[in-house]
Amino acid sequence: MARRLSPQWVQLVEGIEMAGRLDRDERSKLIDLARVIVAEKLWTGCGELEVTDEIKWTIAAQAAMLILHIEHDYFATVHEVLVYPSTMRVPQPVREGVVVTQSDAAVLGLASHRGPIVLAWDAVQRGAANADDGHNVVLHEFAHNLDFMDHAADGTPPLSSRQMYRDWYRIMTREYEALVEDAERGRAKVLDTYGATNAAEFFAVSTEAFFEKPRQLKQHHAALYGLLSDYYQQNPAHRS
Secondary structure, three states, rough: OOOOOOOHHHHHHHHOHHHHHHHHHHHHHHHHHHHHHHOOOOOEOOOOOOOOOHHHHHHHHHHHHHHOOOOOOOOOOOEEEEEEEOEHHHHEEEEEEEEEEEEEEEEEOOOOOOOEEEEHHHHHHHHHHHHOOOHHHHHHHHHHHHHHHHHHOOOHHHOOOOOHHHHHHHHHHHHHHHHHHHHOOOOOOOOHHHHHHHHHHHHHHHHHHHHHHHHHHHOOOOOHHHHHHHHHHHHHOOOO
């Protein structure tokens, strides 16, 4: 942080719609967090994509939104960020009875414990330009990394107290089960139905909605909004 801050880096951060809603002090803190993330990660372009400052800062600043007001280690277990130009196709197991085969699935991002974060650049750009649609691949995949901090992909990141763990289990379980039912009946309003996949995906999808649809989440899922507000120590409904 002692190095000179380039005006270009500041412009890149201010060009992200979500960052533009922060006050001056929060934006300054976000830039400092992004500086460290940019410097400490190995950035690798895939599919002939050349990694530029725009790519690094657009990803780092959005990831920094998650840790703006919580105790963190700058996503220390993420040693590398792999960036593809667009949607990736990865092999996924498909079970048909007792037979398991492989089928390619289109994905916009991937995260694994102590593995790299993998992102599609065009999806990153869409997330940076539109902070109201509830879809942000950077928030989603880096939320998974927060979940991994206790070495389990179970939708529960490390929490500050036993009471918060109790509240987390109660509220998250209720809201997850409600989303599963809403997804089956085609009546989900705020949360993406992908969150009905499992508890880990529910936390990541809820995080996207918390930052991108905070007013709607607070209106329709007040307990979930309050839980995430306590965890992230932010109140984005008052920003938007």
